[in-house]
Amino acid sequence: MAALHNFQGLIGIAAILLLAWGLSENRSARPGWLWIGGALLAQIAVALVVTRVPLVWTLVGFANKGVAAIETATLAGSSYMFGYTGGAPIPFLLKPGEQPPVIVAFQILPLIIVFSAISALLWHWRVLSMIVRGLSWILRRSLGVSGVVGLAGGATIFLGVVESPLVLRAWFARMSRSELFTVMVLIMSTISGAILVLYATTLSKTVPNAVGHMIVASLISLPAAVLVARLMVPGEAASGTGHAEPELHYESSMDAVIRGTMEGVTLVLAVxxxxxxxxxLVNLVDQVLAFLPVVEGAPITLRRAFGWLLSPAMWAIGVPWDQAPxxxxxxxxxxxxxxxxxxxDLAGLPAGTLDPRSLLIVTYAxxxxxxxxxxxxxxSTVATLSPERRPEVAGLGMKSWLAGNMVSMMTGAVIGLVTWS
Structure with missing residues (x-):
């Protein structure tokens, strides 16, 4: 039974691929079986290499130390600006056993601002742009994607929902429908560097090496996103770009720091x-649901309803049934x-709600x-950059949302396959 449990995620992967093909705009134009198998193999290979090769995981682990350094530096700035609410020593005595307050807006969210500025500076110095070009080359060589799709895949690892399209602004008018959808799914399926730091810091006490795991999750999601997108919206590349260069530029290092900081501030306010x-909204919905009869000794809430609805899907990607709700x-x-x-919510779960393997699967999903x-x-961002594609991108919006969630669940299933219990 234990051996079967380790391969439970195969059910979820098969179901996701069948659903993607079932929702396809042209089922007869699906990619070849060899290409589909190669895309799946790429996901598993990335997961195996990073999690099972000690040297590679050690290198990824340096990211955790980097984030810890950024967190310490950010607290120096936030404590100066916000005092003890930003992380400075508290000016009063705590009750025995009481912990200092952690105020998210003043101690954790400023990480976004600092990391956004650092990312912009590294982009201007061509460090990040070289990494993006490298990831783009790997995607083009391994999966045969066009230059613009490869560039999108590399950029989404570091840039957010609004920033990623800016790198591709010159090609939106020339993309095929399939390329446009693939770019949207790539953006939906990954998280940017600034958000990654925020989420990893939130989970640092719950998931060891959270930064490394989130980097791996985005890497696994790249081939998964291309696979799901091609199944749902098949088509050939039409942009004519065997190689594409990013369009994001800064005038100087100071310009990069200032613009990166302002983008970070905007993102913090949005968060x-x-x-x-x-x-x-959750509280309002829960107030309405409170009028329904009590189930199993507790009132119905939105989160409980989600648990019932998605329990089968989470079981299929590898979570035991008793933990699936x-x-x-x-x-x-x-x-x-x-x-x-x-x-x-994950960080606030009572100890033992999820076993270590399920915790990892859910973190990736x-x-x-x-x-x-x-x-x-x-x-709105793509429509602003390319007004002529507004109706098309609006029509693909909800489809990209569904595809993005399918991809992240597939990523959770893949990490479950390589994490034996």
Missing amino acids: IGIIITVFA AAGSLMGTKAILNEYVAYL LCGVANLASVGLIV
Whole structure:
């Protein structure tokens, strides 16, 4: 039984691929079996190499130390600006056993601002742009994608929902429908560097080496996103780009720092606004659901409803059935509301709710920005950059949301396959 449990995720992977093909705009034009097998193999290979080769995982682990250094540096700035609410020593005595308060807006969210500025500076110095070009080359050589899709895949690892399209602005008018959808799914299926730091810091006490795991999750999601996108919207490349160069430029190092900081501030304000709104909406829905009869000794809540609805899906990707309701609740929260809220809920779960393997599967399955708010962001951004594609991108918005969640769940299933228990 234990051996069968280790391969449970194959059920989820098969179901996701069948669903993607079933929702295809042209089922007869699906990619060849050899290409599909290669894309699946690429996901498993990345997961195996990174998690099972000690040297590679050690190198990835340096990212955790880097984030810890950035966190320490950020607290120096936030404590100066916000005092003890930003991390400075508290000016009063705590009760015995009481911990200092952690105020998310003043101690954790400033990480986004600092990392956004550092990312812009590294882009201007061509460090990140060289890494993006390298990832683009790997995707083009391994999966045969066009230059613009390869560039999108590399950029989404570091840039967010709004910033990634800016790198591709020159090609939106020339992309085929298939390329456009693939770019949208790539954006939906990964998380940017600044958001990665925020989420990993939130999970640092729950998931060891959270930064490394989230980097791996985005890498596994790249071939998965291309695979699911090609099954749902098949087609040939039409942009004519065997190689594409990023369009993002800064005038100087100081310009990069200033613009990166301002982009980070905008993102922090957006995160604060979304979190406040999401928690308020959840509370309103729960107040309405409170009028329904009590089930199993507890009132029905939105999170419980998500758990019931998505339990079979989470079981299929490798989570044991007794833990599937908790995992389904988190996945529903991520898909409908926001992945940061889901990670906050994950960090707040009682000890023992998820076993270590299930915790890892869920962490990977939540690692993507495919939520309803992101649909509006990506549609409005691409439509602004290429007004002539507005009707088309609007029509693909919800489809990219569904595909993005399918991809992140497939990524969770893959990490479950290589994590034996």
